[in-house]
Structures are given as C-alpha cells and as structure tokens.
Amino acid sequence: MTQPQTVVEMTGITKQFPGVKALSGVDLRLRAGEIHALMGENGAGKSTLIKVLTGVHPADAGQVLLAGEPVQIRGPLQAQQAGISTVYQEVNLCPNLSVAENIFIGREPRAFGRIRWKEMRRRAAELLGRLQLDLDVSAPLASYSLAIQQIVAIVRAVSVSAKVLILDEPTSSLDRGEVEQLFGVMRRLRADGVAVVFVTHFLEQVYEVCDRITILRNGSLVGEYEVAQLTRLDLVARMIGKELQVLEALEEQPRSERAVVERQEPFVRTESVGRKGSIAPFSLDIYPGEVVGLAGLLGSGRTEAARLIFGADRADAGRVLIGGRPVSLRTPRAAIARDVAFSPENRKTEGLVADLTVGENMVLALQAARGWARPLPARRRDEVVEKYIKALNIRPADPQALVRNLSGGNQQKVLLARWLITQPKLLILDEPTRGIDVGAKAEIQKLVVALAEDGMAVLFISAELEEVLRLSHKVAVLRDRHLVGEFTNDERLTAERIMETIASGAPA
C-alpha cells in the first residue's frame, strides 16, 4: 500500500469564545480508512474542535483542507454534504418518530411528492440489518433503550454516505455487548475507507479499536501518536499532566485499607420495596459510613432502585425504614427532609438548571428545603459556595458563571456540591463519573471515600465494575430488574465474579 490518503487536514485552528480561548493553534489530520481517537480532559477543546470541523462554530483562525482543497464549512448541513457526519454524545433524534423516520428524516424516499413509506421501512431495516440489529422500524424510537437510540443515530449518520464519521462519546451509554457491536461497525467502516473520529473517555476502548490518537489539553495540541507506540500511562500523563499521581495513588490503594464499617443500625433499610414495571421488590441495608455499590447492566434497574429510595418514583410494594422507622417517601421532598440526597444520572434533564449560575445551582437544594420565604443570607450563601467551589476544585471558580457553560466534569461537581451543602446522611450517586475526564473522576472517587469515612452512607451506581469494586464496602448486583446478589467486598470478590452473577443471575 502507498501512503494512506489524508482526507481532512486542519491546521492552526483557533477559536475564542467571550472570555475563553477554547482552541489555540490545534492541528488534526484524518486519513482515509483509520479510526482516530480524539482524547483530552473535559474542557480540553475536543467538542469545540469537532464543532469547528462540522461548521457549528466558525474558526477564528486556521485552515481546513478537505481532500487537499481548502474549504470553508459554514454549517452542519454543508459539512454533511461534504461527507462529514457526526453522532453527538446526546442522542439528537426525535423520540416520538419511528425508527425508520428518524433514519431518513429530511431525505425520505419520495415518489410524486409523497413519501414511500414501505420503501423507507425496507431500507431502514436493511441498514439496521447490516449491524445485525432486528428492530421494528415502525415503532417509535422512544420505545427503545438509550443504547439502541444511539445506534440508530449512528446508522443515520452512516447512511448519509460519510467520508468522515465523527462519534462523540458514542459508547458512554452502551453496555459491553453493544460496544462490541458498535466496534464491529466502526471496523467495517474503516475497511470501507471511512475516516472515523472516535471521542471517548474509555482508555481501553482506544486501545481496542483505534489506529492513531490526537491529544488535546487546555485548548492546545499535545500531539499526534500511533496507538501502538503510546503506552496507557503515557496517554494518561499527556492528557492530564501533573495530576497523574492522584489517580495512581487511588488506583493502587488496597481495598483492605478501607475503614471498617461498624454495623449497628442501618441508616436505610428497604424491605421488599418494588414498583411494577420498574424494579422487582428488593431488600437492601445501607449503614452509616458504608459505600454500597449497585452493579448491573444498563437497564437492569439500578437507577430505578435508587429512585424508589429517594421518592422520585413511588414504591407500590414493601416499606422503607430510615433510622429504624418506617417512612412514606411520596416525593423527593420527603426523602430530602430525612437527609437523603440523589444526584441523578442525567445531569442536563434531571440535575442542573442550565440558565442559573453555578452558585444558584449549588444552593438550590438547601434553599428548596428552607422554602422561599427564608432565603439563605447572602453572606452565608457566598461562603458555602466559595467553600465547595474550592473543595471540589470547580472550574471556572466563578459562582456567577452560568452552569451551562461548564464542562461535564465540572457540572457533575456542581451537582455534588448542591447535595453536600445539605449535609445528607445518605448520598445516592447515579453514574457520577460517566462522561467526565480522568482527573475529575479521580477527584470524585476520592471524595466518595472521604465522605464515607466521615460517616456518610453512600449508594454508588456505576457501569464500571472496577470503579464499583474500588469504592464499595458492599456490592449489590442487579439483573433484569431483580436484585440477584449481594457481596461483601473483600479479597475474594472480583470483577469476574460479579460479571458471572450478572450473566447467570445467581451468586457465584
């Protein structure tokens, strides 16, 4: 083979937002028939770079060459016409339309001005069939899981005849099998000569499918590397710089060093609590100072279980005891009054109020508990906000910044701060480290350990078994909306054993 053809060459890309230099002099080269990882912490400029390439943001300086020709991409539509398709982190399809409609929206097969529905469904089924997916293409998209929706988004992007396919964290909501499926598609596209840009936070996945890596840090280019010639440690070191020691220290912390939990009386006890169609009745004790991990696949009922304990959904069976007394958790408010806090999985739709400032978002839970008539005194508010911005290392360290302008990791920290301010006795964290960078992830994990040492009970939900194992005193395993096993986290408990339980449904 000769030198592979370069399809996209971006040089010296600079982009300034009011007050923030998002990109300064960044290069990106994409070759035909490669999977190219774009790595960097949150706020490193990955998303901005992609948005420049797809024409969402015009670059302030720099040049984009497409197949050797300088181009000015003025919008996503033009980018698409030039063969650059994107699948964003958040699925941006129409959940109320059918799968087939979503794939062909805006370019429906037509005859005499009307849409050929049959043809459209046939072609949709065919496209999905190439991914070994057998879906009812006339069912509304919303009837499928988030993972399937993500794949439909990819199918849509691919079917627009892409020369360059950009996948912005496509795997963050997929389970292992689905990730494999996706990788299959990516490899097939690579074989077809497509340049695939893969943005992800999962290091392992980079080494699994990628050929080359471009690393960004703080809006600047760190470098471009062959995957085979870059060790994992080098990769992490280049992404986060000096904060590496923090992560290593945590990685290597032996489990036996965790404080032993004195089990006198559980803070929360659920007795056969369940809700039809959501989670089968389950019993679980969470003691003060204990981190309980909830493991299970996507859709196994992890979030649903947490929502019952928080009163976000109402249980229709069993009872919940808090501090030894039965309580009625009809609303989140009732749970909050009993010192329970819940940081939801979906930061944007269920967590943050994007229009409010960092400071306002942080005091929201405390203020809600006080009621509108008893505002937090301004001085005390500024104090707690300052304190937690510092303690959690939230950037920018500006209480007046709008929370929508923060990166994912910092938004997550704002959510955490919101609940820590209320000084809860049980903190429920639903995927607190999903989609955030390694540095922030280490900080949050460290925080969880510290909180438990101070006597807080923590219910920790994560799709990453390693993370669950690292932090938890006890791991509860869910499978198909049933709690199927509960393990004390000692030396004998391994990720394999949990996976076996998830696979077989019986404690191994």
Add this chain to the structure above:
Amino acid sequence: MTALTRHRLFWPVAMLAALLLSNLLRGPGFFAIRIQDGHLYGSLIDILANAAPIMIISLGMTLVIATGGIDLSVGSLVAISGALACLHISRQPDQNAMVVVVTAIAIAIGVSVVLGLWNGVLVAGAGIQPIIATLILMVAGRGVAQLITGGQIINVTSTPYKVIGSGFIATLPFAFVLVAAIYALASVIIRRSALGMLVEAVGGNPEASRLVGIRSKTLLIGVYVVSGLCAGVAGLIVSSDVLSADGNNAGLWFELDAILAVVIGGTALTGGRFSLAGTLIGALVIQTLTTTIYSMQVTPQTILVYKAVVVLMVCLLQSPTFRAKVFRRWRGPGGGPPPAPTGAPISPAPQPADRSEVAARTATVSKEQAA
C-alpha cells in the same frame, strides 16, 4: 460600548427612547409638562397614567411566563373585577361613602384572587397546559362579566372610587404611584426572598426542580394567584378611570399586550430568567406606541397594523439570530457576538438577557485571568 449594548435592558430602553424621540418630529409639545392645580400634565404623564393597567398585569404575567406558563385570562379578569366593583357601588345609596368603595375593592380583588387560584389549580393540580387552562377563563370570564353587568354598562358616580384611575397624589397620577408601589413591593419580595430563584429554577428545568425538593405546585399556584391579583387591580383602575364597567370591552386584548410587554422586556416565553424592570419598560413601549400613533391622527381601524409593525421591529432587534445576521458586517471580523444557538427558539425574543449576562460575566472572568 459593547458592554452597554449587551446589557439586558439595552434594547427595550433604546426602543422606548426612539419612540419618544420620534414625537419630536411633530414639535416639542410632546415633551412639555406643565403644572395645573398642583397636578402634572402632559403627554408623558398621560403615558405613565394610561400604561398603569398594562404595567400591573405585565408584572404578574412575568412571573407566570418565568415558570414556563402563560395567563390568557387576565383581560377577562379585568372586566370581572371592574364589573363587581361597579355593581357593588352602584347599588349603594351613598356611593361616596369610603366604606362602600373599600368593600367594592375587597370584593373585586377577592374574586380575582379566587379566579387566579382556579387557574393555578388547573395548571399545577390537574396538569392542564397553561395556555388551555387559562383559555377557559379567558372565554368564560367575558360571559361572567356580562352576567354581572346584566349585559349593560354600569355607571357609577363615586368620587373616592374615581381617585384610583384618574386621581393624583403628590402631583403624580394615582394609578402610576400604585404601579410604582406594586413594583417596589414585588421586587423586594422576589429578590430579597428566594422566590425569584425558585421560580426561575421551576421555569428552567421542572424535573430537576422536583428532584431537589422544590414545592413546584405551590409555587405554580402562587404565580397564577399573583397574576389574578394584578389583573384585579388593573380592572379597578380601568373601570375607575371611566367610572363605568363594560363587561364586553373592558380589558379587551390586554392579555396580548401584557405578553408582548413581557417579551419586549427580555423574558423568554420558554421560562427561566425574568426581569420585572424589563417588563415595565416593555409596557411603556407599548403604551408610548399607542399614544404616538393616536396623536398622529391615525384612524382607529388601522392602529393595530402600525402597532404590529413596531412590535415586529422590537422583537427582531432583540433576536440574537437577527442581530448577528444584520449587524455582523458593521462590527468587523471577530468583533461580533457568537452565532445564535442552532436550536429553534420558540419565543420571538430568545434569551437576550442570558446572552448579555454571559458576555458580561465571562468578560469579568477574563479580566481576572489576565490580571
């Protein structure tokens, strides 16, 4: 300069100033203010007095819109409130007795509050979409007002009652002083308590608000009650001004003027951030416009067309998308604002306030970083 143009109130104020100045073309008489019998007189004073009902209604409407809702029933409430007050006064032997007027006001306000509560319960309790829930009372309310007045125009002669709409206090129109008092009270309550933040949270993200334990239902019912209350007060001003209650025409189309005032003032119809001061300026823009057009001797039949044109201009000026398109070439490369969000905004004036604030806030950040 850009800091100034990005202030959230810049465009509403600029519009108001432009409208006022346009009256100079017809001579300086418009700005003349004279004192007669210890009262201020002049076109500007007229505008303040005539804008009072819309200003008060718009304040209530701002809160409703900030929660992501809308209240279409305010026009009908104006008619009901005025009808009730006038009916009560007209039945008393001595219309000038203070107790009669106070009772009339209490009845009108009380019923307005109850009707606001009805709206709130339909929206927050029954979960009906605000536009539908309040449409019910908008339509039915006219009928109720007609029932109260028996299909007639009720005239009253009460001197104390007349003060509300056309009296003066410390040389200023009483109605305007009332607006100022209500605005001051509302500002203090909303910004000194946590009410403003909680309303913005509920409007910005209802589900997140539920999950942090905000009593959204109570809050929602509350804002509709306040809106009803405001409409009731406006009804008193309107009926007192003409000393009569007309169930058919009192407060007609007020809901639309109020919504426009809120939007011109920079509060987005999608809910979230709101500005009471902006709303007042928006209401003044609308009233100035009406007054200006009338004084140009435009026939009443065509006045709505002129009004629509100017309102369209205001909304266009406030749209970041439009501004980015039109003003880009004047500012030179790199100086323009970032392009508007690609998501199609529902309101004609999407988040101008937010954008300007972002700019202002990030500007201070960069200064600190540079230091």
